[in-house]
Amino acid sequence: MGYSVNKISPSDSVFLATGAPTDRWRGVSCSLVNVPTIAKWNNGSIAVTGDNQIEFSVVFNKLAATGKQQSSFSVVTEEMRGDYVESFVWIKSDNIVTVTSQMQLIAITNAPLLPEETISSTYSNTRITTGEWTLVRSGVIQVPPDEHHYGISLTITFKNVSGVDTTPTVYISHPTAYSRLQFTNNPSFFSVYESLPQVLQLSDSEINAPTYSLLRFVETSLARRGELFDLYQDIIPLDVSQGYDPTDLTTHSALVDGDKIFPEFAPFIAQFVGTKLSNPSPSSTPWENIPGTWQGIDEVDLALEPESPEDAVEWRSLERYNTQISGLADFFRWQISTGYYGLNAGSKTALVEATKYYCTGTKTVNYSLGTTWHVDIETKIEETPNGGALVVGDANPDLLDFLEKIRPLGTVIHHELIA
Amino acid sequence: MPSPDFSNYIDLTIYDVEPITVYNDAVDYAKISLPEFEPRVGTVENAILEAVAHSTAVLANTINRIPDGLMEGILALMGFARNEATFATGSVKFTAYDDFGVTIAAGTVVSYEQVSGTTVVSWAFETNTDLIIPEGATEGSVAVTALSAGLYPELFNTQSLVIISAAEGVAEAELVADIYVGSDSETDFEYFSRGAQFLASLNTSLSTAAQVSNKIRSSYSSIPVFKVYDLTKSDNMTIGTSVVGCFTVVVCATDGTALSSGTKSTLQSNLEELCVAGLDISIADMTSGVATVTLSIAIVDGFTPANVTTDVEDAINNYLSFEGWDFSTILLRNRLIAIVSAVAGVDYVTELAIVSYSNANATVNGAGNLVFTKKGEVPTADITVSVV
Numbered sequence: 001m002g003y004s005v006n007k008i009s010p011s012d013s014v015f016l017a018t019g020a021p022t023d024r025w026r027g028v029s030c031s032l033v034n035v036p037t038i039a040k041w042n043n044g045s046i047a048v049t050g051d052n053q054i055e056f057s058v059v060f061n062k063l064a065a066t067g068k069q070q071s072s073f074s075v076v077t078e079e080m081r082g083d084y085v086e087s088f089v090w091i092k093s094d095n096i097v098t099v100t101s102q103m104q105l106i107a108i109t110n111a112p113l114l115p116e117e118t119i120s121s122t123y124s125n126t127r128i129t130t131g132e133w134t135l136v137r138s139g140v141i142q143v144p145p146d147e148h149h150y151g152i153s154l155t156i157t158f159k160n161v162s163g164v165d166t167t168p169t170v171y172i173s174h175p176t177a178y179s180r181l182q183f184t185n186n187p188s189f190f191s192v193y194e195s196l197p198q199v200l201q202l203s204d205s206e207i208n209a210p211t212y213s214l215l216r217f218v219e220t221s222l223a224r225r226g227e228l229f230d231l232y233q234d235i236i237p238l239d240v241s242q243g244y245d246p247t248d249l250t251t252h253s254a255l256v257d258g259d260k261i262f263p264e265f266a267p268f269i270a271q272f273v274g275t276k277l278s279n280p281s282p283s284s285t286p287w288e289n290i291p292g293t294w295q296g297i298d299e300v301d302l303a304l305e306p307e308s309p310e311d312a313v314e315w316r317s318l319e320r321y322n323t324q325i326s327g328l329a330d331f332f333r334w335q336i337s338t339g340y341y342g343l344n345a346g347s348k349t350a351l352v353e354a355t356k357y358y359c360t361g362t363k364t365v366n367y368s369l370g371t372t373w374h375v376d377i378e379t380k381i382e383e384t385p386n387g388g389a390l391v392v393g394d395a396n397p398d399l400l401d402f403l404e405k406i407r408p409l410g411t412v413i414h415h416e417l418i419a
Numbered sequence: 420m421p422s423p424d425f426s427n428y429i430d431l432t433i434y435d436v437e438p439i440t441v442y443n444d445a446v447d448y449a450k451i452s453l454p455e456f457e458p459r460v461g462t463v464e465n466a467i468l469e470a471v472a473h474s475t476a477v478l479a480n481t482i483n484r485i486p487d488g489l490m491e492g493i494l495a496l497m498g499f500a501r502n503e504a505t506f507a508t509g510s511v512k513f514t515a516y517d518d519f520g521v522t523i524a525a526g527t528v529v530s531y532e533q534v535s536g537t538t539v540v541s542w543a544f545e546t547n548t549d550l551i552i553p554e555g556a557t558e559g560s561v562a563v564t565a566l567s568a569g570l571y572p573e574l575f576n577t578q579s580l581v582i583i584s585a586a587e588g589v590a591e592a593e594l595v596a597d598i599y600v601g602s603d604s605e606t607d608f609e610y611f612s613r614g615a616q617f618l619a620s621l622n623t624s625l626s627t628a629a630q631v632s633n634k635i636r637s638s639y640s641s642i643p644v645f646k647v648y649d650l651t652k653s654d655n656m657t658i659g660t661s662v663v664g665c666f667t668v669v670v671c672a673t674d675g676t677a678l679s680s681g682t683k684s685t686l687q688s689n690l691e692e693l694c695v696a697g698l699d700i701s702i703a704d705m706t707s708g709v710a711t712v713t714l715s716i717a718i719v720d721g722f723t724p725a726n727v728t729t730d731v732e733d734a735i736n737n738y739l740s741f742e743g744w745d746f747s748t749i750l751l752r753n754r755l756i757a758i759v760s761a762v763a764g765v766d767y768v769t770e771l772a773i774v775s776y777s778n779a780n781a782t783v784n785g786a787g788n789l790v791f792t793k794k795g796e797v798p799t800a801d802i803t804v805s806v807v
Contacts, residue, residue: 002452006451174450176454178452183452210453210454220449221445221472222475223444224436225471225475227434231433231434265431267429268430270429271429271615271619274622276619342618343622344624345624347694347695348696349692408624408696410697
């Protein structure tokens, strides 16, 4: 919800679990512990207790030894190139402290970092005296228009200026980093923006911290409507004069075009082709978009070494992947767009094409009539998913199950695996 | 509801939000976009958030009404109607105070009153017709119908009823049989579930000979003459025999010549794709023979005999041709007489005989009709016309 997104992932910005925060947070001359019950709004905070030092720091996502980012999380995404990144944290202290905050973009690389691969913001400097939550912003950074991917790092330094020789405890809540202009992606925003008096637009652009506060407020109020507008754009069927292109899926409707329909709409639309959607896909693997290769795994690999034998992935990083059954959405779309399980069931075409869908590779399917009301179907054993338990000459019961909803009344289907 | 029921209606909520959700999400989102913003009741900013939240939710709810409307519209276009409520019916016996005779007018209302605590629910009926209790009798029965459509409680024979309308001379009323309790209108869910089941019952496979014929007629201009024979295999075209699981299409050009093998194989493969799988589909050429027909006609005064004779020959030839033959199993002599009689200038037919047929696929029976023994046989004619 909303078009400005916190680039710091929830696992690093929500502190509701007791114990230490994730290892992407580290303290310098201080200790860190999560405090679920103290927060600016919710989501807890990190309590920072200095080690009897006047000055101590909290660092997010930056290794002390190499200066590299600690993980590939919080990366700057492609659409942010050229835009500015802004960041802030909410801080509360039980004593008078000054806070300096700096944000860095650190290039993701396997080689030692070059100086130019770390881009630092200016330091902000805030004095906290009230004991209330205080917003502390870092300086802003423009994302270079180069090929690097960047991790976002924060360094927040506290200095006890109370004159009292006690170590203050400070709390950090809601660490946030976001693209300055990403909120303008809200499709409802511009229709309102263009209606605003130009003087307001101009004066709004001159305000900092936050930038474009009026426009941000407009976009905030329209956040849900923007989603609705996006949804409308996705589902409205277009004709050719409106830009429909049969070869361009982005111009298809996610509500009525079988090749694009959203999975959540599929059961409803399937009723129009007389189909109750079957599940799961015959060629399913457990998860929708889990990397299927070591190269893919390396993208979420802690070691960030392409061919490392110690490749390892944190569970929380796997949790970011969609646990939807692989191929399920495509299977739904196939059922709707063909109607073979409903309106178009029973024909030779339906049987042959469904068998092809089930098979892999060249999808060779031999169809012939046996004795009256008997249909013979042959498929290659290496192209017929069967778990390896069957041999040439066997019938694949899973395939026969797959074809059962297409089988014409009174007809017997025989299947045989061939070499 | 039949069991197992696989096809209950699945509705679709495209975008499900309430105003408070939209508002709360905006406030929550502001924690990223405008962290210092804290809405307070009474401020302009808060009022704007609330107003936009309300209008956004209204918009979402409007969109959510589209799917059901779409389904209902399509079902209506397909002639699929809702099951409306029906009226409860029954029969009521009225008893008069005396035997002087009395008429109870149609529309007289009687009621069963259901008392629950201090609440009384009335289930009313009205009489369908006038009931006349003649002099000397004290009782009479009449059919009644519920005043409102919908499900009534089960009421049994001898159930006493309250007489609501003014009915002079009538002492009491009671049911003389168990009532038909009527039924409520089906709910949206029941209607849409039936609709989904109806849609799931439809199929596009070619399932009947008529469907195959219409498909060929509408889609294959290269096949001008054809006949679909159900239960027929091309190696056994004898009329009267049938082979299950098969059908054959006999085809030819308008002049009776065979179509190319490419055209026929295309038709066969296309039909195999469109028909129910498992069917054995054959494409065969038509065959033909010559029926020798002799006839005598009288001609209306004023017509030229030669012209009328030509017209008669044309009329018969139009019928007994590849484009005109109706693939009957018998060519009736009387059918030819009717065709000839309809020709302008023919006064009457004095004689018509189907003398012979040129091959063994048809024979002339004792009644003078030509009886076909082979499917796909098209007769042409060798005609001799004489004028009396």
